[in-house]
Structure formats: structure tokens, C-alpha cells
Amino acid sequence: MKNPEKSSVTIRTIAEMANVSHTTVSRALNGSPLVKPDTRKKIAEIAKEIGYVPNINAKSLVMNRSYMIGIFFTNLDTGTSASFLTEVMQQSQTTLPNSYSLSVNSIDNVMTDQGILMKNFDGILVLSQSPTDDEFIDYIHEMGLPLVVLNRKIGRKDITNYAPNDFVGAKNVVEYAIRMGHTKFGLIKGIKSFESSKQRSEGFFEAINAHDIQIDPNFVKRGDYRPESGNRLMRQILSSGEVPTCVFCENDDMAIGAINACIELGYRVPEDVSFIGYDDMSYSQYMTPPLTTVRKPTSLIIQKGVASxxxxxxxxESKKITQQVIDPEIIVRSSVVNRIKE
Incomplete structure (x- = not known):
């Protein structure tokens, strides 16, 4: 292949050599999922061979882009666990084209600090956890910024939205524990204002009520999704005079704290107290015992959100609205003992 002079190399040069449109070349060089992998590879090889070097600064000026994507969580100070934040960021970095950068922000900060300029972003991903985010979502939509809302099903139908079905996940995993012979349950809830906690609690009680199981009020506690609250609240449950045979924690982080509380107080897990978590964070399979939990489809939700x-x-394609609620998967490990055999 004859190489053109480097000074004359442009996207159109690559397009002619690859026999594709210059738009396809631009997308491929940006790592767009809209271009087939084989085509991206071919274009990348040609670009490397002829010495093409993109000028990001010039491209930003010409296209009036910052190449910055804003990721906004409901609140980074409370409620957003470190493990969830890490998973979201890792998947976003993996899926996003290489030419883009990420900026992590808290919706609470934006609504009180006008120093965060929305016009600095090419697009916005909202990891929504509460209906209190609706004002911010409305604000971004009215600005006309490209927007995708993830993690919570929203009421409006004119914004692309991907969310997990936490109700089904909680219901199914608690029904599994009931089939394992458990009838004496504890519950450590998440933050009251978060939709995830609401759905998981509703799923828990749907399964419990369907089997006419009564819950001791002393076994139901409200946490904040952090390990410290799981530990503290489990100690309260254990000091109530009775001990549940199975505790459903509404995320894995609280389950870690709760299990440690049992171990510290001399209870065997899962023989004395079994545990169920939620989210299936990367560490869950390495806990002692490995944690039975619900695999929240976070990676798939992020992939779909970034692609959209x-x-x-x-x-x-702002008029092509996609809204999807994705069912989670039950992950059975050894933290729930089979009491039917007893």
C-alpha cells in the first residue's frame, strides 16, 4: 500500500483507502459501537500505517464539542456505595469511545452550586436513585442536552431510560430462601427515598406474605447501604432476644457488615444465621461464606446507556426513545443453609 504524505493525511484519505464513508471512519476512530468490529480494526490498521494522528483540540473547536460526558449520581456523599460507583465508572470507561472523558458529579451539588456548567458537557448520563432527581432530569431535558437516565424507571416517556427490576429480584431470592425452609426472616433496608430500596422491600414482603410468614418488627431495620449500618443494625437484631434464621440485606455492602457482626458475636454463618445480599458486587463470591445474592444488571444497563x-x-437520534426494564439474576452460593434437612 502506497503511503500518502503525512501532512496530507485526513479522515477522507482513510475513507478512500478503506472504501467507506468519512463518517464511518470518524466513528471507528472514536471507538463507536455503531461500527462493526472488523471495520473498526481495518480502519485502525490503515490509520496506523499511514501515520494519521487526530487533532482532538481542533476537532473540538470545529464540531463545538468538549468530548466530556457528565455522569450524575443522586448523591455521592450518602447512598452511593463505593463498590457501585466503581462498577459504574469501570463499565462506562470500557464502553465509551476513547476520545471522550468522564466527569463524575452529584445531583445534589448541581442543584445548589451553579458553578457546574452543563454546557461543558456533550451529553449526560443520570444514575438516578430517587424521584427527587426528576427536577434535575427535567432541567437537562429542557436545555436540549443529549440525556439518558439509568438505574431507575422514570415516569416520562420522552427520555431513553434503562432500569433494573429490583422488585422481581428481591421477590425471587426470598422465595428461594423460603424453599430452603426458612420462615424466620430479618430485613435490613436501604435508604428510604431510593427507588431501589422501595422495590426491594416490596419484593421481600410480596414473597413473605404469599406464604403467610409473620415478621418480628424487631427484625426489620433501616440502613444506608453502607457496611457500617449493616453491622450496627445486625447487632440490634441479635440483641432483641430472638434470632432470625435468614436476613435479607438490600445490598451486598450491608450484608458484609451484618455477617461480620454475627461472627464477632459468636454466631455461625450460615448455620445459625443465613444471609442474602443484593447487587452481586465483585467481592461477593469471595466472602466467607460466598454470598447468595441478586446480580443487578448494572454492566448491561451502562453498556446500553452509553451506546444510546x-x-x-x-x-x-434523540427522537428514537428506548425504555427498558431488565430482570436481574439470582446467584445461589452457600450463605443460605438448607433447613429442610434439619
Missing amino acids: LMAILEDG
Whole structure:
């Protein structure tokens, strides 16, 4: 292949050599999921061979882009666990084209600090956990910024939205514990204002009530999704005079704290107290015992969200609205003992 002079190399040069459109070349060089992997590879090889070097600064000026994507959580100070934040960021970095950068922000900060300028972002991903985010979502939508809302099902139908079905996940995993012979349950809830906690609690009680199981009020506590609250609240449950045979913690982080409380107080897990978590964080399979939990489809939700945002940015597909609620998966490990054998 004859190489053109480097000074004359442009995207159109690559397009002619690859026999594709210059738009396809631009997308491929940006790592767009809209271009087939084989085509991306071919274009990357040609670009490397002829010495093409993109000028990001010039491209930003010409296209009036910052190449910055804003990821906004409901609140980074409370409620957003470190493990969930890490998983979201890792998956976003993996899925987003290489030319883009990420900026992590808290919705609470934006609504009180006007120093965060929305116009600095090409697009916005909202990891929504509460209906209190609706004001911010409305604000971004009215600005006309490309927007995708993830993690919570929203009421409006004119914004692309991907969310997990936490109600079904909680209901199914508690029904599994009931089939294992458990009838004496404890519950450590998440933050009251969060939709995830609401759905998981409703799923828990749906399964319990369907089997006419009564719950001791002393076994139901409200946490904040952090390990410290799981530990503290489990100590309260154990000091109530009775001990549940199975405790459902509404996320894995609280389950870690609760299990440690049992071990510290001399209870065997799962023989004396079994545990169920939620989210299936990366560490869950390495806990002692490995944690039975619900695998929240966070990676899939992020992949779909980033791909949809890129489609809006690159093709202007803002009118193509996709809304999907994705069922989670039950992950059975050894933290729930089979009491039927007893």
C-alpha cells in the first residue's frame, strides 16, 4: 500500500483507502459501537500505517464539542456505595469511545452550586436513585442536552431510560430462601427515598406474605447501604432476644457488615444465621461464606446507556426513545443453609 504524505493525511484519505464513508471512519476512530468490529480494526490498521494522528483540540473547536460526558449520581456523599460507583465508572470507561472523558458529579451539588456548567458537557448520563432527581432530569431535558437516565424507571416517556427490576429480584431470592425452609426472616433496608430500596422491600414482603410468614418488627431495620449500618443494625437484631434464621440485606455492602457482626458475636454463618445480599458486587463470591445474592444488571444497563447516548451524539437520534426494564439474576452460593434437612 502506497503511503500518502503525512501532512496530507485526513479522515477522507482513510475513507478512500478503506472504501467507506468519512463518517464511518470518524466513528471507528472514536471507538463507536455503531461500527462493526472488523471495520473498526481495518480502519485502525490503515490509520496506523499511514501515520494519521487526530487533532482532538481542533476537532473540538470545529464540531463545538468538549468530548466530556457528565455522569450524575443522586448523591455521592450518602447512598452511593463505593463498590457501585466503581462498577459504574469501570463499565462506562470500557464502553465509551476513547476520545471522550468522564466527569463524575452529584445531583445534589448541581442543584445548589451553579458553578457546574452543563454546557461543558456533550451529553449526560443520570444514575438516578430517587424521584427527587426528576427536577434535575427535567432541567437537562429542557436545555436540549443529549440525556439518558439509568438505574431507575422514570415516569416520562420522552427520555431513553434503562432500569433494573429490583422488585422481581428481591421477590425471587426470598422465595428461594423460603424453599430452603426458612420462615424466620430479618430485613435490613436501604435508604428510604431510593427507588431501589422501595422495590426491594416490596419484593421481600410480596414473597413473605404469599406464604403467610409473620415478621418480628424487631427484625426489620433501616440502613444506608453502607457496611457500617449493616453491622450496627445486625447487632440490634441479635440483641432483641430472638434470632432470625435468614436476613435479607438490600445490598451486598450491608450484608458484609451484618455477617461480620454475627461472627464477632459468636454466631455461625450460615448455620445459625443465613444471609442474602443484593447487587452481586465483585467481592461477593469471595466472602466467607460466598454470598447468595441478586446480580443487578448494572454492566448491561451502562453498556446500553452509553451506546444510546453515543447514538444521539453521533446521529442525532434523540427522537428514537428506548425504555427498558431488565430482570436481574439470582446467584445461589452457600450463605443460605438448607433447613429442610434439619
